[in-house]
Amino acid sequence: MKRLIHLMILLTVLALLTTACTPTSSVGAIVPPSIDTGIDPDSWAVIPAGEFPYGQHDHMTMVDYDYEIMVTDVTNQQYADFLNEALAAGEIGVGEVEVEFGESVAVLEGVYGFYAGEPFQGYKHEFEIKAGDKLYIPLDEEGLRLTFNGQSFTAIPEYANHPMTMVSWFGANAYAEFYGWRLPSDTEWEKAARGTKLVDGYGLPFPWGTEIHGNNANSYSSFDLFEKMFGKLGNTTPVGFYNGDTYEDYETLDSASPYGLYDMAGNVWQWVGDDFSNQHYRHMRGGSFYTYEMDLRVWKQNSAGPVYYGPAVGFRCARNP
């Protein structure tokens, strides 16, 4: 009996060591295969005016105007193009910039631009957003899929059609404003994600329907081929990846929203535009490859200060037709 117990303990320790000592890839360290999904990241979808079920409790909410929204998240290539254009136009700078993280201030090397600030009312937990230069993206940080050679920005080719990440809300907002667009509001984003349809009295919980499978969206432990490379947490997938195509034997389901939008659940959280006047947190929608499927439900919200950036946060834009 004693021997058996000792053997079991030894096996457990060995299993632990084997698992823990296996080299673990971080999302910045491995270069994935280039995959063309066939979905055009420059395309837009029209969302017609009308009521839709908003939030978990399906409150019928009116959006009384038509608007357009990008079919996919903004890609690394698109963002690199923006940076090059904005740099040439003198609207952004590259270098050291002060970033306020809560009560502490850090000096980071990155791309920055001017932001006019927001009124501060002194509420409990309110972020103060002063006018000044704001960090758009950090440079020299693992997870960024762009390179800068001192003069221009280039997307790492294999990641060119992956969603732009490591971008702060200021960086996302600057992209949209540069082209005369805007970030979608919280309401606009949700309408575009779930449409107006009710099934058995409920609005759609996912862009494609009522159920979720591993090959519907890029979420934690969804077993897509990128998880094979990067481990259970996975990595971003190219925009429009879940379109019903098969990639290297990995079969996806067509998971577009009722308006034909891709990646409205999973892959990366998406910044939305609303500024809540007494807090200034910015909301993020859609869940990401780091999160379980419960965060992929269309009404789920995440939030952070506008200075935040991370490997699982991106954005898409909206505009008036």
Added chain:
Amino acid sequence: MQGLKKRLTYLFTSTKGLALVAMAVVAVATAVWGTLSGPMVEWGVRDITVRLLNMDLVQAEREGRIIMLYHTIAMTILAIEVYFITGMVPMKKHEQTMINTTITIGYLTAIIFGLIFGYFGHNFVYHGLFLVGQSLVFFAGLLLGAALWPWKKEYLLPEDSPYAHTRKGIDLERAAFFVMVAAALISASFGAVTGSYWGNGHETFLAEDLIRIPLKTALQKAIVGHLHIMLTLIAVALTLIVGRWMKFKGIFHKIAMWLMISGTIVITIGALSIVWFTWAHNIIYIGSVLVMTAALLYVIFSWDQQIKNRIAELGIEKPNAWQKIKALLHDPLKFGPGWQMVFMNFTVSGVGIFLAVKLEEIFRVWPHREERVTLTGHWHILAALIATIILMYFADLSGLKGKARKWFGWVLILMSDLAFGAVTIFSMKRLFVTEVAQQSIVNWTMLLTDIGLGVVLIILCVFMLWRLYDLLTRNGRWAQELAAETKLSAESEIAEQKRKLEKLEETLKGVSE
């Protein structure tokens, strides 16, 4: 037939039997509902459970389902604590029977119909019966409060009693139990009143999803206060239970009971007043300090006692430090409750205080999801720590001895703490590692959590199977426990009747004079 009757008598009338049934109910609920989340989802087990049991899991109702599940399990845990209290605090036999019967029918009705409503379709008859069950549990609480009334003459303590008491002899431990029950009843009402608005201005939510909403409604605040105080009061009750189990007495007991009574009152006022006052947290901090100091005094007393008792058993006259440590660790089931309370400071209280102190500087800079993970981990650990202490007490009540006692105790302590420690690191990982480089720490902590919880569930399963096997034997432990409790109950009934007789004789004497 006689055997079945005897077993049912054991299971549904004795303290140990009732607690065993309730633990089996929680174990089954955990085994089935545990397959719906975590790694079970990744391994595809959830889909099998859902198909097999024909569960109806609408995505929009996930939060509501979870709330039903929490409530049904909480009712069962409350029932277990009530059985322990009615078994250890002096009260009349008929009071014990009435309280235990009411809460048993209550929690069983609540868990059966609550889970059917939550997971198998929304017939509102089930929801009504769930409410009936909860109401019965509440009513049992009222009965318990009445039975624990500290000013009853028969329960006054003599002046030289080593247990905390007032000058008039009021048993302060009994008073602490009473205050805890009264606080729980008031706090349960807060939840019930808000629940009654459901669908009429109040919508289902999980508290951790609300934290960044700057302006919360009064109903939302009432729920947040309710859930925090109910879990706190469950912990207070358990601290009092293990105190009585370990025969907590002496000067520390005298201080601790005053602290526990005042702390319970202050913390309850604080938690419930968040509906009205933004500064209510300060009241909560004061109450927490009082309650936690009382728990600390218990830990010091119980560890000191364990060392002294073991040293005396071994006949060592002048023990050195190593011998004292060995003596302290000799019995894991008695060492465990105190240790888990100490460990709680690192995984629950410490995290909570750190979170409060560094909220603006650290946690509010992280995305909401990270803060949510920290909060969820923090209270899951507290709930699970409470469960491990209940298990230790019940294993002791079951007469676990020798190597089985040591193995059970140590595996329970080490593996649960391994899991709780790993969850704490996981939930606070952003302090040590960036999102980009978190894969390794996530792998480690998840693996250790799964191993720790997995092993704890396995030994719980082995323990329950042992009790099941015992129940199938003709003269097993259950029969001895039933006989012992019947004897004890008969003795206390005789004492009670004698008291009554004396009282009647006094009355007669008074009339004839």
